Amino acid sequence: xxxxxxxxxxxxxxxxxxxxxxxxxxxxxxxxxxxxxxxxxxxxxxxxxxxxxxxxxxxxxxxxxxxxxxxxxxxxxxxxxxxxxxxxxxxxxxxxxxxxxxxxxxxxxxxxxxxxxxxxxxxxxxxxxxxxxxxxxxxxxxxxxxxxxxxxxxxxxxxxxxxxxxxxxxxxxxxxxxxxxxxxxxxxxxxxxxxxxxxxxxxxxxxxxxxxxxxxxxxxxxxxxxxxxxxxxxxxxxxxxxxxxxxxxxxxxxxxxxxxxxxxxxxxxxx
Amino acid sequence: xxxxxxxxxxxxxxxxxxxxxxxxxxxxxxxxxxxxxxxxxxxxxxxxxxxxxxxxxxxxxxxxxxxxxxxxxxxxxxxxxxxxxxxxxxxxxxxxxxxxxxxxxxxxxxxxxxxxxxxxxxxxxxxxxxxxxxxxxxxxxxxxxxxxxxxxxxxxxxxxxxxxxxxxxxxxxxxxxxxxxxxxxxxxxxxxxxxxxxxxxxxxxxxxxxxxxxxxxxxxxxxxxxxxxxxxxxxxxxxxxxxxxxxxxxxxxxxxxxxxxxxxxxxxxxxxxxxxxxxxxxxxxxxxxxxxxxxxxxx
Numbered sequence: 001x002x003x004x005x006x007x008x009x010x011x012x013x014x015x016x017x018x019x020x021x022x023x024x025x026x027x028x029x030x031x032x033x034x035x036x037x038x039x040x041x042x043x044x045x046x047x048x049x050x051x052x053x054x055x056x057x058x059x060x061x062x063x064x065x066x067x068x069x070x071x072x073x074x075x076x077x078x079x080x081x082x083x084x085x086x087x088x089x090x091x092x093x094x095x096x097x098x099x100x101x102x103x104x105x106x107x108x109x110x111x112x113x114x115x116x117x118x119x120x121x122x123x124x125x126x127x128x129x130x131x132x133x134x135x136x137x138x139x140x141x142x143x144x145x146x147x148x149x150x151x152x153x154x155x156x157x158x159x160x161x162x163x164x165x166x167x168x169x170x171x172x173x174x175x176x177x178x179x180x181x182x183x184x185x186x187x188x189x190x191x192x193x194x195x196x197x198x199x200x201x202x203x204x205x206x207x208x209x210x211x212x213x214x215x216x217x218x219x220x221x222x223x224x225x226x227x228x229x230x231x232x233x234x235x236x237x238x239x240x241x242x243x244x245x246x247x248x249x250x251x252x253x254x255x256x257x258x259x260x261x262x263x264x265x266x267x268x269x270x271x
Numbered sequence: 272x273x274x275x276x277x278x279x280x281x282x283x284x285x286x287x288x289x290x291x292x293x294x295x296x297x298x299x300x301x302x303x304x305x306x307x308x309x310x311x312x313x314x315x316x317x318x319x320x321x322x323x324x325x326x327x328x329x330x331x332x333x334x335x336x337x338x339x340x341x342x343x344x345x346x347x348x349x350x351x352x353x354x355x356x357x358x359x360x361x362x363x364x365x366x367x368x369x370x371x372x373x374x375x376x377x378x379x380x381x382x383x384x385x386x387x388x389x390x391x392x393x394x395x396x397x398x399x400x401x402x403x404x405x406x407x408x409x410x411x412x413x414x415x416x417x418x419x420x421x422x423x424x425x426x427x428x429x430x431x432x433x434x435x436x437x438x439x440x441x442x443x444x445x446x447x448x449x450x451x452x453x454x455x456x457x458x459x460x461x462x463x464x465x466x467x468x469x470x471x472x473x474x475x476x477x478x479x480x481x482x483x484x485x486x487x488x489x490x491x492x493x494x495x496x497x498x499x500x501x502x503x504x505x506x507x508x509x510x511x512x513x514x515x516x517x518x519x520x521x522x523x524x525x526x527x528x529x530x531x532x533x534x535x536x537x538x539x540x541x542x543x544x545x546x547x548x549x550x551x552x553x554x555x556x557x558x559x560x561x562x563x564x565x566x567x568x569x570x
Contacts, residue, residue: 078484107486118481122287134276135487179485 025089026053030187030218031077036086038072038242046072048242049086054220056186059213061229062222063253064239070222073239074191077220078112079103091186108136111180111217113209115192117172119164125151125175126160132179146182154178154208170201177208181217188212190221194228202228226253280495281502284475291471292503298467299507299556302460303548307515309456310544313449320442324399327435329406331392334426341424342390348421349392353408355401360393367391389426399439406430461555468500468559476567489568493561500560501553508552512545 026032031054038046047069054060062070075081076088079095088095091109098106119128129150130143138146151157154174164172173193180188190209194202206221206228213219223229229236229252236251237244285292331349333342342361349359362370367388368380380386394409396402410428413419420428482492519541 080484101488104483104486104488104491107484110486112484114484118477118484120478120481122284122478131482132485135482135485135491 025092028055029053029089030056030058030091031220032089032092033073034087034089036076036083036088038076038081039084045242047076047083047239050239050242050244051086052237052244052247054218056218057213057216059210059219059232059234060221061232061234061236061251062220062239063224063229063236065224069239069242071191072242074112074189074222077189078107078110104135108183109185109187111177111183111185111188113173113176113180113188113190113193115195117164117169117176117196119172119175119179121164124161124163125156125167128164128175129179129182132182136183150178150182153181153211168201169197170204173197173201173205174208177205177212181212184215184217186217188217188219190219190223192222192224194223194225199227206232229253277494277498281498284495284499285502288471288475291467291474292499295464295467295471295503295556296507296510298463299504299552300511302463303508303511303552304514306456306460307511307544307548309453310547313453316449317446320445323438324442325395327396327399327402327438328430329394329396329402329409330429330431331394331409332426332429333390333392334424335389337390337424341422342392345422345424346392349394349409353405355396355398355404355408356394357397358395360395362391362393364388364390399442402430402435402439464555465559465563468556469563472496472560472563472567479564479567483568492568493564496560496564497557500557504553504556505549507556508549511552512548516541516545 025034031052033050033052036047036050040046050069050073062073064070072081076083076095077090079098082096090106093106095106120131123131126147129147130138133143133146148157148160151160154177156171156174156178159167159171159175164175167175173196177190177193180190188209193209194205197205202225209219209221210232233250233252235249236246236253238246238251331345333345337345346359346361349356364386367390368386371377371380371388394405396405406428408421409425410418410420418428420426479492
């Protein structure tokens, strides 16, 4: 058979069923991973048959040691990479159906916070946050209305005209959170948001994320900050060697701990 | 509103990256300057070479007893039956003598008392390189190795062989060298500008990555870079052209009357040169910016 005919047949035939997809889509889930496997070209397995669903308004910790697959999940969610098998749906939308050209529009519905902040170095705090609005075609008026608000929420009102390199790590991460949230996305992803920060600053960032969660935004935080997870007692999904090994409500960082003092310290911190 | 935003973004980037931007402007400036000097030089040189080459001729001398009919017959042969013939000019004995007198050699002929000059047909080949063809057609080489003539009334066919060969080979070398140099220079300019842009782009690849992660479309990121390229190209190009203009007015124009090379008729006029240089400066740097961004947009 000529190569062209093979090609045409492959195009007209329905795609072969994806391997090992189980279960139906979870209705109403913000994030729906079904049997997702990611193999990297190097042969490493980033994620192995992971299935979980996250519902609107949840605050979820994704825990696990480095290389366990937390970052793979994050990168899959922002569609920086595609899964080898399985399907991912965000807000009911199958990510494999989003073409390369549509990715920017998809990303506007997500807020993303990174460990290394990823701020634009030659823009002020204000302009960094404003950029996220301008990207979506936000007018000057919207920028004038929304940016000061969000900066007040994140406690950066006084640092408006500073450049990122004039800020402390905690402040930079606050800018990053502000930028992620300025569009009020339904889903906020944070990949090791406190990885580069000291414990006290970390609490501040976590409180900020929690406050954002309370406005109804779903928040997913990948972290290996044990103290923080144990203290907050939210839903914990543990990843190990690419597989989901634990998924419990109000969990601790490690599975063998009891879920005793639920949010005791945390409640004080917020009040 | 959109264009205004992109323009502001481009200007901000230029301001915030002053040193790389200045390097890019300087590169464009130097390149345009060199090209601006070199293009007219190449043109003047090839123009001069062409002018010299136009002096390559074949003279067909008639025998002294050739009649008007003979001359007409030969002229017809030359015009219609000979390949490679461009212009044919008949110069009678009298005209030949007259031009000799104009050249200041009249007294020698006065001494002779009669006109020794023959009638002749001056044949200009279509291209200088066709001269051998014309000569061979009018004066074929016989099997014995001697030159004969196609018509009995022709005395001799001359192409001033030595001069011709020298002119042809010398001008060919000049034209080839100039063409080669011009090509190399254009290539070097292109690579230099492209490389400078790539460097300044590479320094900002993280910025581009962040923009993509925030949800910016490719063109939303690209437009400011393209506009930046246009501004850089225009700044460098305009400065270079102003410098060229100053040099032209102060140095070249006063000399033009004294040096045939500078006043060579084939030189591009200054307005066209300016347009070409400015257009290519802006085009290359804008395209370069837009294209070298592509690698960094794949996030």
